[in-house]
Amino acid sequence: MSDLSNATPAPLGGAASGTPAVEMDGIVKTFGPVTANAGATLSVGAGEIHALVGENGAGKSTLMRVLGGGFAPDAGTVRVLGRDVTGWSTQDAIRAGVGIVHQHFMLVPTLTVAENVVLGSEPRRGLQLDGRRALDEVRALSERSGLRVPADRTVAELSVGEAQRVEILKTLYRGARILVLDEPTAVLSPPEVEELWTVLRRMRGEGATIVIITHKLDEVMAISDRITVMRHGRTVERLATADTTPTEIARAMVGRDVVLPSFTSDAVKAAGEGALQVRDLTVRDARGVTVVDSVSFDVAPGEILGIAGVEGNGQTELLEALAGLRAAVGGVVRIDGRDVGGTSVRRRADAGLSHIPEDRHRRGLILDYSVADNLVLGQQHHFARRGVMDRAAVARNAAEKVAAFDIRPPSAALPARALSGGNQQKIVIAREMGRDFRVLLAAQPTRGVDVGAIEFIHGQLREARAAGKAVLLVSADLQEVLALADRVAVMYGGRFVAVLPRAAASEEVLGRYMTGAQPRNDA
Amino acid sequence: MSVIALLAQVLRIAVPYLFAAGGGVLAERSGIVSLGLEGFMLSGAFCAAVGDYYSGSAWVGLLCGILGGLLFGLLHAVATIRYRADQVVVGIAINLLVIGLTRFFLRLAFDSSSNSPRIAGFEGGGPLSGWLAGAGPMIPLGLLVIPAVAWLVYRTPFGLRLRAVGEHPAAADSLGVPVARVRYVAVALSGALAAMGGVYLALDQHQFTDQMTAGRGYIALAAIIFGRWNPLRAGVACLLFAGAETLQIQMQGTQAIPSQFVSMIPYLLTIVALAGVVGRANPPAALGKAE
Ligand SMILES: Nc1ncnc2c1ncn2[C@@H]1O[C@H](COP(=O)(O)OP(=O)(O)OP(=O)(O)O)[C@@H](O)[C@H]1O
Ligand SMILES: [Mg+2]
Numbered sequence: 001m002s003d004l005s006n007a008t009p010a011p012l013g014g015a016a017s018g019t020p021a022v023e024m025d026g027i028v029k030t031f032g033p034v035t036a037n038a039g040a041t042l043s044v045g046a047g048e049i050h051a052l053v054g055e056n057g058a059g060k061s062t063l064m065r066v067l068g069g070g071f072a073p074d075a076g077t078v079r080v081l082g083r084d085v086t087g088w089s090t091q092d093a094i095r096a097g098v099g100i101v102h103q104h105f106m107l108v109p110t111l112t113v114a115e116n117v118v119l120g121s122e123p124r125r126g127l128q129l130d131g132r133r134a135l136d137e138v139r140a141l142s143e144r145s146g147l148r149v150p151a152d153r154t155v156a157e158l159s160v161g162e163a164q165r166v167e168i169l170k171t172l173y174r175g176a177r178i179l180v181l182d183e184p185t186a187v188l189s190p191p192e193v194e195e196l197w198t199v200l201r202r203m204r205g206e207g208a209t210i211v212i213i214t215h216k217l218d219e220v221m222a223i224s225d226r227i228t229v230m231r232h233g234r235t236v237e238r239l240a241t242a243d244t245t246p247t248e249i250a251r252a253m254v255g256r257d258v259v260l261p262s263f264t265s266d267a268v269k270a271a272g273e274g275a276l277q278v279r280d281l282t283v284r285d286a287r288g289v290t291v292v293d294s295v296s297f298d299v300a301p302g303e304i305l306g307i308a309g310v311e312g313n314g315q316t317e318l319l320e321a322l323a324g325l326r327a328a329v330g331g332v333v334r335i336d337g338r339d340v341g342g343t344s345v346r347r348r349a350d351a352g353l354s355h356i357p358e359d360r361h362r363r364g365l366i367l368d369y370s371v372a373d374n375l376v377l378g379q380q381h382h383f384a385r386r387g388v389m390d391r392a393a394v395a396r397n398a399a400e401k402v403a404a405f406d407i408r409p410p411s412a413a414l415p416a417r418a419l420s421g422g423n424q425q426k427i428v429i430a431r432e433m434g435r436d437f438r439v440l441l442a443a444q445p446t447r448g449v450d451v452g453a454i455e456f457i458h459g460q461l462r463e464a465r466a467a468g469k470a471v472l473l474v475s476a477d478l479q480e481v482l483a484l485a486d487r488v489a490v491m492y493g494g495r496f497v498a499v500l501p502r503a504a505a506s507e508e509v510l511g512r513y514m515t516g517a518q519p520r521n522d523a
Numbered sequence: 524m525s526v527i528a529l530l531a532q533v534l535r536i537a538v539p540y541l542f543a544a545g546g547g548v549l550a551e552r553s554g555i556v557s558l559g560l561e562g563f564m565l566s567g568a569f570c571a572a573v574g575d576y577y578s579g580s581a582w583v584g585l586l587c588g589i590l591g592g593l594l595f596g597l598l599h600a601v602a603t604i605r606y607r608a609d610q611v612v613v614g615i616a617i618n619l620l621v622i623g624l625t626r627f628f629l630r631l632a633f634d635s636s637s638n639s640p641r642i643a644g645f646e647g648g649g650p651l652s653g654w655l656a657g658a659g660p661m662i663p664l665g666l667l668v669i670p671a672v673a674w675l676v677y678r679t680p681f682g683l684r685l686r687a688v689g690e691h692p693a694a695a696d697s698l699g700v701p702v703a704r705v706r707y708v709a710v711a712l713s714g715a716l717a718a719m720g721g722v723y724l725a726l727d728q729h730q731f732t733d734q735m736t737a738g739r740g741y742i743a744l745a746a747i748i749f750g751r752w753n754p755l756r757a758g759v760a761c762l763l764f765a766g767a768e769t770l771q772i773q774m775q776g777t778q779a780i781p782s783q784f785v786s787m788i789p790y791l792l793t794i795v796a797l798a799g800v801v802g803r804a805n806p807p808a809a810l811g812k813a814e
Contacts, residue, residue, distance in 0.1 A: 070697070091699035106694040108687045110808075119687050120698035122680040129680045170698070 019082040021046040021178050021209035022067060027076035029062050034409060034418065036062035037073070038233035042211075044178075044226075046081070049200060049210045051220040051241070054230035054253055055450040056422020057408055060213050061103050063230070064180045068100035069093035080178065094120075099171025103182040103213075103421065103448075104361075105163055109156040113149050113166050114138040117173050138169065145172055146199050159312060160187040168199070179203065180211045185219055186448045189310045189476055190511065197223050215450050217246035218479075229253055254452040273337065274298025275470035276322075276439045281331035283314070283321045291317045293494035294331065299439065299470040304461065306485025307474045308510050314494035315474045316358060319443050322472070323355040324348045325363070336438050349378060352438030356428055356445050358474070364428040365416045372398035372412035375431050405430035406456065421448040425457075433460055440464060443474045458484060478507050490514055529769060535727070537765035538665035539564065539720035539736075543743030544750070544757045545668035546716030551752055552676060553709035554689040554809035558614025559599050560717045561740025562621035566591040567718025569625040572731035573632060575642040581659060581726050584642065588722035589715050595621065596714015600707045610811050622734060629733065639731040661723040668716060669758030676754055685709055689807035717743070745793040752806060764789040 022044040029037040036059045044050045052060050065071045067078060069090040078086045080096060088096075107116050114134045123133040138151040147165040155163060164184055171179055181200075185193050200210055200223060214220060220227060221241060229237040229252040237252040250258040276299040283292035292314045299305045309315055320326035322333060324345040333341050335351045349355075357363035365374050375398050376383045383393045398412035407419070407426045416424055429445065442461065446454045461484055464471055475481050481488055488505040490498045490513035498513045543564055547557035567588035574587025599617055602608045626636065633639045645659020676682040687695040688705045696702050717740065724739075725731045742764055750757030771785035 068697075089699070090697065094699050100697070102697060106691070106697045108691045108694050110690050110805075111683070111687060115683055115687075116694075119683060119695065120700045122683060124680060128678050129683055131678075 019046065020044055020079075021048075021081055022211070023077075023079040024063065024067065025077050025079075027063060027066055027078070028074045029059075029066060029071055030074055031418070035233050037066070037076075039076070040230060040233060041235045042067075042228055043238075044209055044211055046209050047204060047207055048225040049204055049212060049223055051224035051227045052211055052213045052230065053215070053217075053220060053227060053249060055452055056425075056448075057420035058230040058253075058450075059233040060230055061182055061420075064100060064182055064211070064213070067093070067180065068098055070100075094174050094176075097175055097177040098180070099174060099176030099178070100180045101164075101167040101171060101182060101184055103186075105167065107155045107163055107166060110154060112152055112154050113158070113169075114151045116155055116166055117141075117151075117170050119170075121174055138173070141169060141172055145169070146195075146202065147172075161189065161192040164188060164192075164196070177207070178209045178211075180213075182213045183215070183448060184212065185214055185216065187311075187476075190478065191310075193219070215448065215454075216477075217249055217451065220249060221246060231255060250451045253450065258451050258455055273300075274334075275301045275336055276472060277332070277334040277337075278322070279332040281318070281321060281333065282329050283317045283326060284329050285317065291494050292321060292328075295494075295496055296331075297489065297496065297499070299472050301438075301468045301470050302465055303487070304465050304471040304473055304485050306481035306488045307472065307491055308478055308481045308488055308514060309491035310514050311476055313491045315491050316443070317494075318491070319355070319358070319441050319472075319474060322441055323353065323357070345378070346381075352436070354432040354435065354437035354440045356432050356440070356442045358443035358447070360424055360428050365424060367417040368415050370413050371402065371407065371416055371419070371427055374416050374427050375401050375412070375434075377431065379431070379435065401430040401434050404434065422450050422453050425449050426453065429457055429460065433464065438469060440469055440471045441474075442471060444476060445473070446475075446477070446480060454480075478510055481505075481510075482507065529773075532772070533762065533765045533769045534662060534666075536768050537761050538662055538723050539739050540743045540746055540761035540765060541665045541668050541758060542720030542723065543717040543740055544746045544761050545672040545754060546713035547743055547747045548672055548676070548750075548752060548754045548757055549685070549709045549716070550713035551747060551810060552689045552807055553685050553706045554692065554807055554812065555600070555603055555706055555710050556610040556614060556811045557713060557744055557747070558611055559595070559617035559740075560614075560713070560743050561736055561738065562614075562618040563592045563595050563714045563717035564721035564724070564736040564740050565618075565621045565625060565734070566595045567721030568725040568735055569621075569628065569721075569731050570718070571722040571725045572639045572642055573628075575726065576633075576639060579643055581643050581645045584726060585719070585722050588718050588725070592714040592716070592718020592721070593711055594714070595718075596711040597707075599714065600710035604703050604706050604710070618740070625731070626733060629731070637733050641729050642725070642731075644726045644729050659726070661719075661726065664719065665723065668719075669754055669761075672716075673754040673758075681705070681708075686807075689809055692809050742789050745789045748806075749789075749793050760792075763792070 020043050022042060024040065024042040027037045027040045040059060040063050042052070042063060054060050062071065066073045069088045069092055072087040077084060080098060085092065085096065117138045118134045123130040123137065135151050142149050142151065147169050149162055149165050149169060155166065158166065164187065184196060188196065204210060212223065224241045227239040227241055227244065227249060228235055229249065231253060239249065279296045280294045281292055282290060282294050285291045295318060297305065307315055317326060321328045324343060328341070332339060335348065335353055338351055340348050340351055361367065366377065372394050376394055380389065383390050383397065402410050402412055405426050407423055407430065416427060425448065433440065446457050449457065461471055473481065473484055482505060486502055488500050488502065488510060489496045490510055492514060543560045547560050550557045570591030571584035571588030575581055575584030595617055599613055602613045603610045629635055629639065645661065676685060684695060684700050684705050687700060688702050692702045720739065721736055724735055743761065746760035746764060747757045749760040767785055767788040771782050774780065
């Protein structure tokens with residue numbers, strides 16, 4: 001790694017070959033009543049790519065924050081290259097060459113890429129920050145590592161893929177030789193994931209040790225050498241990737257057999273007019289650029305229409321316009337034949353529209369509100385009597401949904417912030433699908449969610465279809481689209497460039513359209 | 524009245540604003556709301572009067588004033604950073620506390636409820652001594668504060684960390700930037716700088732009078748917001764507000780516009796700025812948040 005970095009990390013004692021890069025033993029970490037790690041162990045050999053997997057809330061992120069100095073463990077020991085570093089600080093960890101790319105971006109949006117990268121280890125010229133050198137160094141590092149980023153632009157202008165690369169550059173700049181990536185692929189498109197693999201393999205080739213957390217088992221199979229499986233805060237299995245299968249990993253994670261996503265055609269062949277009808281919908285963004293370009297389609301009752309596409313091709317704006325969160329400049333939207341164009345989110349909800357937004361933190365939840373309150377957001381008027389919230393009804397609703405959707409920990413009084421990402425997502429799903437609706441907009445419904453929960457959410461979506469609901473599914477995960485959709489539309493540059501029946505859609509075909517091949521309409 | 528005399532008057536009115544706004548920008552960019560500027564200024568004015576009175580030296584007064592502001596800045600920092608108290612409440616509490624304390628010690632030290640005895644000011648005023656008599660180093664210092672703060676914020680490693688801490692403290696923390704320490708430094712500095720504005724008032728008037736800052740701290744905060752948290756723009760806003768005030772004074776004899784309307788200008792402009800008329804107002808993202 002040292003040739004990728006320019007800072008010289010402090011020497012770490014005799015790293016005799018064979019000494020594991022990371023050894024964590026009996027790690028316990030609690031947050032009040034919640035035990036995140038209950039004696040977890042992790043051993044990562046030097047120079048390997050190690051996958052850390054487990055259900056939502058299993059304690060993976062917490063364990064990695066302990067490694068990176070973000071939390072001191074309540075009990076247990078942490079060794080890095082043989083040295084006992086238990087309870088060290090973030091600075092110690094950085095200096096020793098441990099770099100963490102956190103699950104949620106840790107970037108300052110108003111600063112430039114270069115500023116974000118050098119923050120905390122700034123090159124100086126006298127008393128001043130040497131901005132010129134920072135730019136040059138970041139450009140050079142970007143060049144050498146193959147992580148292409150625009151060094152002089154502000155982070156707010158970057159795509160998620162670029163932001164992800166900046167996160168990795170930050171660790172390389174500090175000379176990281178042990179790199180932890182917490183769900184780096186959750187926001188990446190398939191080609192970006194491939195690029196990331198190339199970079200990681202190259203880093204491994206140069207002697208770096210990498211720990212990667214992901215919920216996608218095909219990624220585990222593709223990139224890792226060894227696997228550690230966590231469940232309920234403990235380490236339950238250690239596997240060599242070459243000797244295992246996705247089914248076996250999934251079983252270890254969940255503690256039972258899991259049906260991995262695959263297409264089952266239980267579609268009620270729906271006829272008649274669409275429950276959701278969209279005609280010539282056009283949306284412009286704040287700068288006046290057309291981001292949804294006169295899109296028309298129907299979703300019939302009992303049908304799942306999947307939208308595939310590289311992120312940033314108008315899917316977000318399309319769904320926001322349908323949900324009433326964003327004004328359309330033209331076109332018609334009908335729910336069950338009723339024109340809802342120009343009406344509020346609440347009107348649309350009352351007309352039978354449910355919406356699982358893609359960014360649960362921004363749109364789906366109020367993180368400081370309790371789970372119970374989040375479960376009635378947007379429907380609060382149905383839980384009020386004479387203008388006053390009926391707390392008993394809210395509590396009853398919460399108890400029902402927490403049980404029905406297996407939200408963990410099952411305590412509705414906790415703020416949503418205290419739940420793991422996957423369980424936060426279940427709150428949104430429970431609220432939007434646990435009520436009477438006709439049309440469901442589901443954007444990235446399983447992003448950052450574990451295999452058990454994916455199985456559950458997919459089950460819910462199929463049930464909705466069987467119950468005659470119309471479902472519009474947007475997902476960056478092609479396998480998800482292929483597993484659920486009856487028809488697949490591909491969005492590119494704000495238009496539907498293809499609408500294919502499931503039988504005609506395959507990853508190869510969709511992949512081709514996603515990059516902007518000729519328009520075609522078979523459906 | 525000559526143009527130079529007018530400009531000198533604008534400058535004299537602007538100097539306290541420049542000090543306070545320069546300090547306030549630092550605190551606000553670190554994510555801590557700066558409602559306590561008024562209190563910092565008043566504490567600076569009082570401590571300067573005390574120091575000056577007993578030593579007979581304006582320089583000692585200046586030093587005492589700075590120390591006083593530093594102290595209240597630290598108090599603000601401890602309450603909001605260490606104990607995570609609500610920043611707006613702490614700011615207002617500091618302002619009220621300083622009013623009370625200065626009254627108390629005014630009686631104790633000078634046996635008066637309204638003002639201190641006459642104190643020495645600075646001698647001379649350099650080349651512009653005719654117009655800026657008695658200001659000593661305060662006017663050059665006041666003019667320097669804004670560029671110095673801008674340099675600190677935009678050109679130094681500390682400034683980069685300050686901006687990061689005010690926008691996304693978790694990100695700064697994940698890189699080992701000591702978030703609390705950066706904020707302590709910023710808020711303490713804001714206390715010291717704002718206090719220098721108060722020192723200038725006391726020395727200029729050769730005495731301390733009860734509540735002599737008269738809302739200048741709030742005007743400085745308005746300038747910060749009007750300047751969209753950019754030190755240079757905030758400095759321009761200070762000069763603009765001081766210009767409006769000069770106008771008001773000049774027009775006092777005439778009946779053209781009631782002077783109260785002119786006094787409203789800073790606040791009106793600030794509301795206009797907040798409403799996004801002069802480009803979007805983007806406060807530091809972590810401003811006012813406990814975490
Ligand atoms: N700061 C915190 N305060 C309270 N509880 C927390 C905190 N951080 C994590 N937890 C709890 O600790 C448990 C483990 O969380 P962690 O984030 O480590 O899970 P994870 O395995 O990374 O899950 P995911 O796959 O959803 O990211 C969860 O039950 C979570 O609610
Ligand atoms: Mg996690």
